[in-house]
Amino acid sequence: MINIKEIKKQLEQANSLCELEALRINLLGRQGVLNSYLKDLKNLPLDERKKRGEELNLIKEELECIISKKIEAINRSLLLERLKKDSIDPYLPPFPINIGRMHILNRVINKIIHVLERLGYEAVEGPEVETEYYNFEALNMPLHHPARDMWDTFYLNNGKLLRTHTSPIQIRAMEANKLPIKIIASGRCFRRDNPDASHSPIFHQIEALYIDKGVSFAHLKGTLEYFARSMFGREQKVKFILSYFPFVEPGAEVAVKCVICKGRGCITCKQTGWLEILGAGMVHPEVLERQNIDYKIYSGFAFGMGAERIAMLMYGINHIRHFLDNDLRFLNQFKYNLED
Amino acid sequence: MRFSLNWLKEFIPDFNYNDKTKETLELCGLEIENELKLELSFKNVVIGEILEIVPHPKKKNLLLTSVKVLGGDTSLKQIVCGAHNIKKGDMVPVALPGSTVNHTKLEVKEIAGIKSEGMLLSLKELGFPEEYFSKSHEGILILKDVSEKDNIERILSLPDVILEIKIFPNRSDLLSVYGMARELSVILDLPLSNCLVYSKPSETEGQVKLEIENYKDCSFYSATVIEELQVKDSPTFMQIKLIKSGSRPINNLVDISNYVMLELGQPLHVFDYRSIQEDTIKIRRGKTCGEVLLTLDNSVKTLDDEILLIATANEAIGVAGIIGGQSSGMQENTSKMLLESAHFSPEIIRGGRRKMGISTDASYRFERDLDPYLAELARNRALELIQRLGYGVISSSTTAFKKPLQTEKLITFSTNEVNNFLGTELPTSEIENSLRGMNYNLINDTFIIKTPSYRRDLEIPQDIYEEIGRVIGYNKIPGVLPPITNLSFTYKKSLEANLRDLLVHLGFIEVINSSLVPEDEISLFGQPLKLINPLSKDMSLFRSSLLPGILKTAINNIKFGVKNLTIFETGRVYRQTEKSSLAILITGELFSINWLKMNIKPDFYYLSGVINRISEELNLNLQIDDKTPNQVDMNSYDFFHPFCRALIVKDGKETGYLGEINPFLIAEIKPKVEKIFLAEMFFDLPVKLENYKSTFYHEPSRFPSAERHLSVTFPAEVSFRNIREKIDSIKIKHLENINLIDLLTNFDYENKTSYTFSFTFRSIENSLTEVQVKEEIEKIIKCLITIGGELRGNI
């Protein structure tokens, strides 16, 4: 009689596919144990033959099932063996993936542009090498105007100059655009100032201009309040300090609550709790009239600021030279999520 | 400008300077840039007369004085003194033992063995900081025109505060103590004590003949001749006012003209009468035929017809409103002078000042456009002082002027207009209330303002709205966001902004370099754009290329140990016209060194890949080409390795270069720099994305592709460009993609090159059959054979 117990034990102990195959041939092969019992069936009486045959078939099925399960198990352990070679150490240093970055100044400029684009301002640019006309004359500063001294200017050997502010773009927009005008101009400007911690002869300015029917000072103030809150937080307030720029009337320096000390007073704000961050005013009718805009119907406002000053305040940068130094150890400090 | 608070208070007695008024002033545009408190730091200092001076018997440089105290006991005090500006008979401030100087009590002291019963004082010891008043006064303060009844505190007008107030160039009316007081009275709503009434000298058929060439240059000129002059020091009270205002006392006559200028804002000038030939004063433009003048500051100036002169019958004696001539300057022994008070046009003064490069207190005021009526008032004030103080006798006074001096300026506006401009709802009465110090008529909500002659800045209604706004307080007007109505523009980012975004996507880091470069920087482009007035030699050209700047950035970073760089810059350059430029720099390896040894060493082809990517993404149609650049660009081209460089061509026109930096340029640099690959391309302004095309969706094919490799050898003289152009010239059905996947030069030891291509075919309609693909491959082989190709393999 077949010793099922012994056979199962043998199958259980087989631990390679070869061994298992040998056992299978021995048990279930054509010359195998089971077949030899089946051949012997014909010598048995009919009723016993039938019973015995069914018994043998059940055994055969059982063994086949055991063998196929065993094959699967061995295959799985073989695969695991192979995968083990791929094992990693999660504590080893990761691969140094790179990331591209925009310069912090352009990121600040972009942020300002985005804030104002929500109000419908369109970003425009203009030339850095400008004429006297656009930089001064059209801005209500004819030759010999004493206000020209407010901007120390670099003059060029081609009769032109390096723009001292982005305001010439306002004039170009008035020449080109249909009314109303709602633009934000940005770009590099030049002043013949001796460099110090907060001044550089090369700097970047951003300037907004809005001309439409019925634009009032209250609109300028509302826009600046929105701007200050968008840039420096909900709690922000603006303060107007009367000033003078020939192309606006009235003109003002605009201060926000100090972003460093939140208005309590610190070195940055000279203990005043306020920081002057931009210049603003209502567009001077003379400027409109020169561009054939009827100042009796249209009025407007403009405001402008230095990108470096804003960036220095936002990120606590203590010296303006960092911006043009391009030390990658500086530039790489400004991570991707800084803008929110 | 420096203002003494006490002097201001002479005109505005109720002015209380504190933090609150200071803030109000600042909000109204009067920024206090500096504030110096002059304290009363002494007590019981008296006035003494020096009766005798002898040298100190033991120590050189010291003097021994005998001083009699005014109004005190008659005993003489023996006082040692180190300063030498004293002489017998001088009145001086004296601190006796028991008095306090600089908050310290004084005692009898021995100085070099001699008892000193007190101290003669200088301004510094009386509390005037030396560093602030250094140019004004030195030595012991010699008191002039003082009497027994005076006391030092009152003579020095202490305590006081010196305010330095920033004055905008449109407010010439604030360049004087009186003008500033008048402004403060308006801002703070305080009464102004009006005491500017001085008698006019009688107009005599004077000995001076006045000839004004053009009243446009000079609308008022007054010449007063004063005789029997007594030139001496001016009274101490006046000297102190000058010193506190930052002016240096000289002598009584010069001081009076400075005093009147500080008080009222009108510059005056005095000429030694001996220099006035033929008793004639001509106010005329300079002659272009080489007229010259030796000015008071001892320099010879060439004159021309853009400079206004004060001249006698024969020669110039001064530049109008700017500086006097050496020959007409007052001498010690002068007994007769001519006092000038005039109104010159701001344009002529400013033009002349810039041309001659001389700036004076007088030119500063004239070029800011003074009140034309001020000249007469100031003259009367000066004459009043001269007569009262007994410095001279008026012998004649002549005036010439245009009539009227100024046409009346009227500004008309309504309550409505004010409210529309400010965005407020002010009632007429409140506007009326805010028009302090203005002369106006009100007819049914319409204001007609007659502007004061000194307010040169008031011309249009907006100027008055500003005044109303500041009295009301701009910070009290509520802000309102304007309606967002004008969102009609089509949003398009500039090319520069697109390039920046794209390069950041490609993993590059943006840098920003200076636009002003040194004169000796490798000139990359023909004629540089030069600054006429550079700050330094290092910043004297406007850059013609971004390459030297970005290269400098790379080298600086390499010196700091950052050796792997993938950086870019966009910015403006000047090459005959202003252009927008993009520069890219790559050096080292793409990734920082790592234990996985995974890295890429970027080279020329990596860079050309970047440019190709830019071209494709922004549809710029850039091509890389090896033709020689035109003459003017040759300099730039030499920046590159002679065998590793190429042109970037856009729409058939040269637009930039790329390649390895010329090794000669970095050979000297330490630490040693690895290969650096650079590219730069230029775009005309205005930079817009002219070829911008909207992207439309294409259905991707759902059928499998068929890929075939083809290896073909060509003689070396057949370039890849020939091969590529040949393939592009034939029509190949279902071709999706061609890739060059292998390249072998000197193949089979022959002068041949082997190229292996991978062709990908795909149909959008069905799966391609073997026959269909074979047919296309045969077509390609056949065409390559016509240009010398030999088939090596076909998989």
Ligand SMILES: [Zn+2]
């Ligand atoms: Zn602060």
